[in-house]
Amino acid sequence: MSASLALFGILGALLVGAVSPGPSFVLVSRIAAKFSRMDGLSAAAGMGLGGAIFATLALLGLTAILTQVEGLYLALRVFGGLYLVYLGIRTWRGASDPIDIPDSTTVPPASTLRSFAIGLVTQLSNPKTAVVYASIFAALLPPSAPLWLLLVLPPLVFTLEASWYAIVALAFSAQGPRSVYLRSKSWIDRVAGSVIGALGARLISETFLSRN
Template sequence: MNEVTTLFTLVTVHVIALMSPGPDFALVVQNAGRYGRQTGIAIALGLSLGILLHSILSLTGASLLIHQQPTLFALLQAAGGLYLLWLGIGAVRSVLMPIFRPTAHTETVTAPQRIIANRKQALVKGFTTNILNPKALVFFISLLSTIVPVDMSTSGKITAIAILWITSFLWFAMLAWLLTGKRLQQKIQQWTPYIDGICGVLFVTIGSMILLNLLVAR
């Protein structure tokens, strides 16, 4: 398989994976329509930078070394699971608090807005969500070790890394852009509690499964 075919196969598999619902997808959906286009694109950039780092670590063999160190990989899994759990609890809490404590509604809405509206913090949130996801680490180890041959040229590997990063950013930025159209954004504002609730449950479920699998494995 020549390098062009390898790169085409790589980007095809990666795009399919990007479209699959997961923490990255949910983070964009949850925040872009609610907090604006710039925030959504900042999150997209953060997510793509996390994927860029995963790609570099995987192609240089660093991710494989982490995966082969049980204690280090367990710590990464625990950190990722706890972080996703924290995101999920925060999202579910923002939905439930106005129901049980109506007087706190204004505070629970405006405080997260002030936090996420900062583009720098949105970028960090996107990057952290991706880089701390242990499933992403395993995915890129499997993807790159299976598709990219060991003897691939340095320029070919650099191209592969660039393609993965650019494709990731374009996908999440496009998703953020679509979600912040005027008509759709108005509807999303109405659906915000449901979106937050669904994304919160997703984060809690994935985070809990990571931690549960970690405990069972130990």
Template sequence: MTIETWLSFTLAAMMLCISPGPTQLLVMGQSLTYGKRSVVPLILGVLSGDMIAMSLSVLGLGAVLALSATLFAVLKYLGAAYLCYLGIKAWRAKTAKAEDADKTPLASGAIFKEALLVTALNPKGIIFFMAFFPLFIDTAQAYLPQVSVLAISFLLVSGLSVSFYSLFAGQLRQKVQSPKLQTGFNKISGAMLIGAGALTATMQK
């Protein structure tokens, strides 16, 4: 693998991870609710979701989905339904002052699970790994070392992106004390997650 190929992949990964989407909205929403306490489970959940998506791509799930319209539809609607569920949950979420939220028990397992599922079912991630990931593989060279380098590079970029969004939302959380503003953010996040679910439902092979 040439340095040019690696740089091209890293740039594509940065564009995918930094651009706003379901994962970024979830990260910001959880960070606004729990602050810095949610950073670790969020990062672990997102990275685990990325690893699942990459593993499925490497194992050839893309080819299976392309051949099986039924399996593709089942996975697509499951992902869409879960994203819509998270959107409705965010829309209806109650707000609290920052000092009160700091005393709320942190459900690390639930935060990890939501981050994992949203990331693994993210249409952008699925399309990226199924369609673009193989384009950076040089068939004239050993396969496993190339996949390992690309996977590690993507996870590093993804981890930095999640950390950035978490820290940004954490700083914003200190300023957004108004329940009205928090309610508005919850509704915007919920609407965009529902929109992401609708996008997933209409995604074609």
């Protein structure tokens, strides 16, 4: 397989994974609808950076170490699960809190920075994503990949992940979806919190079950 075909194959496989519904989609859509377009785009950028970090780790072979050192991998899975459960509980508990949606898309820098950090930590809190990246790279990356391919992969992964979640953020920060969210905030937040928390609990349970 040529380097160009490998590049398109890797990006295509990662795009399929990115668009699959999961905690990242729920989180970005909720941030965009609840706060502002800039908050949603900041969270999308955080997701993109997390993807680029996973791509870099996969290229360096560190994810292979992660899967071989069982204790470290299990600990990271439990940490990721606990973080998702924490996010789910916070979302559920704040479901009935009233919110003020700003009319302008301009928000204080601290707010966008916080949204960026939440997106980044959410992406990095799932070690299964690291294994997916490592598996795709191992399957599709040529054994003697040219230097240009290794250099362009992380920024292209960032662009792919951030672009998809930016589309999600733009869609859910539009007036229509935002109005729906405001009218039904309580039950939407409870559903979102339940989904995120359930995914975290499932990650933890799978971790302990895999040890038996």
